[in-house]
Amino acid sequence: GACQRPQTETDAGTGTGAATAAMTTSVIPRPAQVEPRSGQFLLTGKTPLRVSAGDGEATRIARDFAARLRQARGFEPQVGTGESDGAVNFLIDPKAPLASDEAYTLDITDRGATITARAPVGLFYGAVTLWQLATADGGQGDARIAAQRIEDAPRFVWRGLMLDVARHFRSVDEVKALLDQMALHKLNTFHWHLTDDQGWRIQIRQYPKLTEVGGCRIPAGAAGRDADGKPKPYCGYYTQDEIRDVVQYAAQRFITVVPEIDLPGHAQAAIAAYPQLGVTGQAPPVSPDWGINTWLFNVDDGTFTFLENVLGEVMELFPSRYIHLGGDEAAKDQWQKSPAVQAKLRELNLKDEMQLQSWFMGRLGTFIESKGRRLIGWDEILEGGPPADATVMSWRGTQGAIDAARAGHDVVLSPAPDLYFDHIQSDAADETPGRLDVISLKDVYGYQVVPVQLSAEQAKHVLGAQANLWTEHMRTNDRVQRALFPRAAALAENTWTPAPRHDWNDFLQRMPADMARYRAAGFHAADSAFAVRF
Numbered sequence: 001g002a003c004q005r006p007q008t009e010t011d012a013g014t015g016t017g018a019a020t021a022a023m024t025t026s027v028i029p030r031p032a033q034v035e036p037r038s039g040q041f042l043l044t045g046k047t048p049l050r051v052s053a054g055d056g057e058a059t060r061i062a063r064d065f066a067a068r069l070r071q072a073r074g075f076e077p078q079v080g081t082g083e084s085d086g087a088v089n090f091l092i093d094p095k096a097p098l099a100s101d102e103a104y105t106l107d108i109t110d111r112g113a114t115i116t117a118r119a120p121v122g123l124f125y126g127a128v129t130l131w132q133l134a135t136a137d138g139g140q141g142d143a144r145i146a147a148q149r150i151e152d153a154p155r156f157v158w159r160g161l162m163l164d165v166a167r168h169f170r171s172v173d174e175v176k177a178l179l180d181q182m183a184l185h186k187l188n189t190f191h192w193h194l195t196d197d198q199g200w201r202i203q204i205r206q207y208p209k210l211t212e213v214g215g216c217r218i219p220a221g222a223a224g225r226d227a228d229g230k231p232k233p234y235c236g237y238y239t240q241d242e243i244r245d246v247v248q249y250a251a252q253r254f255i256t257v258v259p260e261i262d263l264p265g266h267a268q269a270a271i272a273a274y275p276q277l278g279v280t281g282q283a284p285p286v287s288p289d290w291g292i293n294t295w296l297f298n299v300d301d302g303t304f305t306f307l308e309n310v311l312g313e314v315m316e317l318f319p320s321r322y323i324h325l326g327g328d329e330a331a332k333d334q335w336q337k338s339p340a341v342q343a344k345l346r347e348l349n350l351k352d353e354m355q356l357q358s359w360f361m362g363r364l365g366t367f368i369e370s371k372g373r374r375l376i377g378w379d380e381i382l383e384g385g386p387p388a389d390a391t392v393m394s395w396r397g398t399q400g401a402i403d404a405a406r407a408g409h410d411v412v413l414s415p416a417p418d419l420y421f422d423h424i425q426s427d428a429a430d431e432t433p434g435r436l437d438v439i440s441l442k443d444v445y446g447y448q449v450v451p452v453q454l455s456a457e458q459a460k461h462v463l464g465a466q467a468n469l470w471t472e473h474m475r476t477n478d479r480v481q482r483a484l485f486p487r488a489a490a491l492a493e494n495t496w497t498p499a500p501r502h503d504w505n506d507f508l509q510r511m512p513a514d515m516a517r518y519r520a521a522g523f524h525a526a527d528s529a530f531a532v533r534f
């Protein structure tokens with residue numbers, strides 16, 4: 001239909017009786033299976049939240065659920081261990097017959113509700129589902145929830161968002177607010193793009209200049225001058241304590257933070273701080289503007305020592321299985337012009353600079369693997385032969401994903417422009433600035449994650465999908481939030497819900513409640529997402 005807009009909060013009520021049974025379950029992402037039942041469960045401040053004695057994780061999850069209820073509806077049920085009628089039971093049962101740790105069942109009758117999972121993460125997702133059901137009407141006070149049985153499990157293991165904090169920096173609190181919204185949509189991977197030409201944003205104890213020098217730039221043009229014409233630096237970085245804080249905050253919400261240290265290109269801020277890391281020995285400024293820059297890391301032992309030391313500190317801070325080493329847009333001019341690099345190329349018996357980049361990534365990949373981690377990189381790592389166990393993040397369309405999966409590599413789909421949230425989402429006059437080509441809510445919802453060219457066997461290499469937010473155009477947190485949401489809700493449903501259960505019109509019916517939840521949380525989702533003809 002034309003021009004669907006979200007209903008107002010009062011229109012989105014769950015209603016009662018027959019109306020309730022007919023209504024869609026107001027949960028995003030849509031659960032894998034929902035079986036309606038007759039009756040309603042009344043959730044109030046007197047409803048006991050029951051956990052097994054001594055189950056610390058279940059207690060934490062139940063308390064979190066209670067706090068979210070207080071924030072949304074103004075009442076906070078108590079967590080306890082006693083047997084009682086009318087309770088919400090939070091059960092972790094390692095022997096429960098469920099598809100994965102992230103799976104759960106949620107059984108709601110008129111006499112209570114029970115969430116069952118075999119691991120804490122599944123219990124958390126069940127609690128999120130129940131919280132969404134309890135907040136679907138946008139109202140305050142006691143919540144009426146239709147009786148039903150939900151059996152739920154994700155379609156993909158990688159349900160990600162990437163945030164570029166190099167071009168524009170975001171505070172710890174802003175990142176946490178984003179992580180919170182991710183968790184409420186069962187997104188589980190936060191890819192943190194921490195370094196680029198325009199800024200190095202993570203403290204490294206052994207190399208303080210990375211943030212002292214590399215953490216500041218003088219922006220090109222008027223933005224880089226104050227009223228008297230004096231240079232006005234743009235700065236920002238996270239201390240290691242702040243990084244640990246964010247990683248822990250994410251872990252409590254079952255989100256893995258995958259750090260990215262971009263190499264061998266997008267390295268200008270690092271080379272500005274330590275010119276000896278570069279090919280020429282010269283010191284560039286931290287890049288004052290956007291685009292592809294030519295500064296590359298050198299390929300000598302000194303640079304590898306530096307990079308391994310940096311990655312050592314990074315791996316101490318981030319417990320993630322994957323470490324992202326970039327690999328994108330490394331224009332090879334400096335390597336081509338350097339006699340020392342050319343000598344190295346011959347010494348290694350390599351054909352060209354592509355193979356040299358492959359060797360470069362492979363050497364660092366081996367280092368990462370020696371610490372029990374896995375390398376992931378942008379699809380350029382396929383050029384010149386990817387390191388054997390590398391996982392590929394396909395951004396230049398889907399060909400990279402197809403080639404990688406056929407060669408036996410795991411892949412994550414994050415293609416431009418389909419999942420590039422720096423693109424505008426409507427052509428409305430008040431649309432948040434961004435790159436042209438509208439990537440609408442519906443485009444994201446309908447994005448085909450598994451390339452049709454892959455056989456069933458090859459398709460098993462598809463770990464999932466991720467939306468990327470590059471922030472050249474996203475100067476403020478308001479812009480970041482509006483660019484990400486509600487499109488991230490469509491991504492969540494695309495990557496969590498089994499494909500046969502995808503239903504755009506049904507999703508649209510659930511959006512008003514979702515939009516109301518953002519408003520209630522003080523989070524700025526874009527109304528303009530609905531200002532396009534779908």
Ligand code: TNX
Nearest residue numbers: 328329378395420422470471
């Ligand atoms: C390409 S996508 C980049 C980024 C830019 C982006 C702008 C990728 C791996 N590299 O450095 O920010 O285009 O959309």
